[in-house]
Amino acid sequence: MTQTVDEPGPHQRRGQGGAAATATYVFAVCRDGDPAAVAGLPGQAPGAPVRLLRFGSLEAVVQDVPAAEFGQEALRERLTDRTELERCARAHHAVIAAVAAGAPTVPLPLATLYLGDERVRAALREDERRFHAVLERIAGRVEWGVKVYARRETTGGPGRSATVAPARTPAGAPEGPSAAGAAHAATPGAARSVGRSGRAYLERVRGARQERERRQQAGLDAAEAVDRALRGVAVASRRLRTHDTALTGERGTQLLNAAYLVAEGREREVAEAVEEVRSAPACQGVEVEVTGPWVPYSFVDGGGLDARG
Amino acid sequence: MPVGEHVGEVVPWEGPESGAPIGVPLVDLLDRVLATGVVVSGDLVLAIAEVPLVRLSLNALLSSVNERVAAPWGDGGPL
Known part of the structure; x- marks a missing residue:
């Protein structure tokens, strides 16, 4: 039989307020x-x-x-x-x-x-x-937390790699827009070449953007794959708010922050599911981080929420 | 390997302090102790003397997790 304590206990504290200390x-x-x-x-x-x-x-x-x-x-x-x-x-x-x-x-x-x-x-x-x-x-169940991060890119941005090598003018004119200014005084051939590198610049920018979008989509797909794998082991799942980049810091953009309600004693299945997605080709661009087992904090909110995600 | 840095593998928290309060990453902990939980008697989540504090306080709490951002978790999540 569980013992319960009914009286407030002998610690009427050093509260200054008197009655409701x-x-x-x-x-x-x-x-x-x-x-x-x-x-x-x-x-x-x-x-x-x-x-x-x-x-x-x-x-x-x-x-x-x-x-x-x-x-x-x-x-x-x-x-x-x-x-x-x-x-x-x-x-x-x-x-x-x-x-x-x-x-x-x-x-x-x-x-x-x-x-x-x-x-x-x-x-x-x-x-x-x-x-x-x-x-x-x-x-008889515990919660596992799983977060997915996009791996940080290591390449330089398009602006950097696409910069036309500046002419070393004595005035030390800065790069970028002034490159076109410098072309004024140059030969038509030089102007054309600047035009070409302008187009090339735009193409590189476009290419970089497409690459970024592709990576984003791949990241989201990977996050979905991780989520699917974990849901296979879980009796319920829930998406938590993803953390802002300012919080995740070096780890990169957080793509998934989820909690899974799993029967106690199934750590091995959780580990296997995680290992499997980590080695899947679709998930090579992401990091998968696992925490747990937690007390099922994320699954005490009433029926509706854990059906999410 | 430090608890909570389970980047490489899944290792259940272990030892006498299972549920290891010390090693649990703070942000993950706050995800759980702040943003979830049973809402007792309607909206009374954080309540002092039956005065609900929840929205008010939560915003302040969340922003204090990291001073650089006003609302680290933005929106779009269940709360």
Whole structure:
């Protein structure tokens, strides 16, 4: 039988506000969770234990947190600080991963807070049926994340390679448009030659564009191939938003960011599917990156979303 | 091989810290702890004292992932 803690606990904290000194932070909802699995974790507020709070036939994984540090303004300020955001996200994840190791677990979003345990119970009880449905779906399954990146090009851009070698004039006229200016004073033959290289330039630009489009299409096709392969192993899949190039950095353009819900114990199939697409001729222009197994974060959103993609 | 840099092969996270909070790539983690999850009681995703914060905060959170871009994930994804 799962032990649940009903009282707020002996940690009425150093909140200055008096009455509502603590709020209840909810990490997740689980079924028959093990209190010992989370008891020692720091959670979001070291000092107060992470505990299970029963509601109906399920448990919420909760922690008392100082209300002053989790008020709207305080939270916004902290979470817009990257270091603090990372700390909170990892603390959140650590608790969820610990519970999920021993019981089917529905993660709640970062910073789900209520004024107290009673508010948690009241709110979650309304969704009890939905939680059960989600738990049914994710029990015994894990999530794998797969991202596909276009390999970075190594060739120079068209502008560079197509530049007509500049005449070394004493004035040091810059390249490009002024090349045509320099042709004024030159012979008709030279002008024709500039015209020819102008056409050649345009052709090269056009060629480069076509090559880029071809590569883009090939990348998208490769991403589709990866997605198909993984869907073959998964019971559900979902497309996440692709990351901006500013985030992916050296890895190049992200073509696919997807999550797959896979039965536990099928790591080998996942690995094989990935290996297979990696070696497929269609996928030579892309990098495939895999993370996991995750708690099925991406598959707790209700029925509609995981049908995507 | 560092956890989360699984470019070469598929290696499940392992060890006593399975689910390895330390090694999980932050961006992938944020994809999951921010953009997904059960929406409790309608729109109340991030809620302080029953005040929904979600849109407001999410934009701020996402932009803080990388200062160079206003909205790293742009649009076009399920949220």
